[in-house]
Amino acid sequence: MNAMAPMTSVPAMSEAVFALTLALLLLAPLAIAGVALINAGLGRSRSAAQAMLGNLALGAIAVIVFALVGAAFAGTLGNSEAAFHVAGKTWGVLGLGPFLMHGLGSAAPQAQLALLFEFMAVAMAAMIPWGSGADRWRLSAGCASAAVLAGIVFPLAAHWIWGGGWLAQLGANFGLGAGFLDAGGAATVHALGGLTALALVWIAGPRRGKFPREGLSTAIPGHNAVYVLFGCLLALVGWLAWNAAGAVIWLHAPLAALPGTAINTLLAAAAALLATFAVTRFRFGKPDASLCANGWLAGLVTSTACAALATPAEAIFAGAVAGFFTPLLVEVLELAISIDDPSGAIAVHGASGLWGLVAAGFFAPQTGQLLAQLVGIAALLGLVLPLVYLLFALLNRVVAFRVDPDGERIGMDLHELGGGAYPEFVIHRDESYR
């Protein structure tokens, strides 16, 4: 193992491109705000304040931990990495940059831009599983999980994919297209967040009363469809900026390619929404608002991988596939395999992120790109998911993930914060607690 393997350099960025990318990145937090609103809206009213505070707290913890530790392992500011040499190839596994962001001021502006993108990405990745643990995941445990994610797991994936690690080098080492491509974070943010949500739901278990002894699972609808749908609109603005900024930073796309990237983002989301609308209209007789929101978000997630690589028709196809399968997958997860995922993050972020990566492999012009994408997906499923599960299972022994039954009964707001999001509302007794 070589601890000082040099990393590949990236082409220089003109001042105009730099300024535009920075402006785009300043809009990207709207995507995070959208996801936060969706997470809060899909939970119960008696946990709404805890859900929203959790979104902020997890994002804050993730950003701080990433600044202190994670950025060093992601290798964004450093020029060296821990690498294996196998079969004459270099396999970069971990960045070895300076801790505490030492040298940030003297780093190239382009590297600082990449670091800013990674800050947004780690905040989003930490926030995604929070919605899946709604109404039962303790705030302290959520913060601890965000720290683990931002300090260990996210930097690992970020280095492999964005930091010139072994997945990025698949093209140079094995002739697999341009290496693993993930311009907007479909792997590092969404698939990672979705798989983390799966690990969390496995460890924390379902909400009480969700799966009764007899009959179907209990429907526990989100408390505010308006939050959820407005979150979708807000997320669109952020996503348009996010995907364009990612295309410039990670794919070195020219400015002329950015309108196409934004159009593809919009088309993928629109196609996904219409597909989900049609599926839920056909399945239930009426379109389902929360599933349509999930479909819209699934289209956006799919676009993070392929918007910069696809044609408009391909973006519509990718979005429509995501929108078609998302409500079906949500249903299968809940009814067939008893997974209680209030925000649908496993289907929306996990499955759609993975689908987007496959679609990017199909649409990219380079030979062997699909194989590179499949290797990346294998790494996420085969290495990252078990790693997250192991870390979370250990963490659960130190900081219990699940709130006690009484806390779940009275709601996370009263139990954890001492006050509700809607103090003038009458809190109704939950039928499932009879």
Add this chain to the structure above:
Amino acid sequence: MKYAGLLVMPAGFFLTLAALLLFSDAQRQTAFVLCGLAVEAMGLVVAVRGHMPARGASRP
């Protein structure tokens, strides 16, 4: 059973790595990578089944 599934998944990942190292032609690489993904999928199915709560376990 849940842990068995999670242990099988890295095995599938190492199969995909082996495909890259052992073969140079794209067809064999693709076949082995798909086999690796299939092994991961099997591990995932086992893990999912292992984590399915007993019916009624979530009732207070």
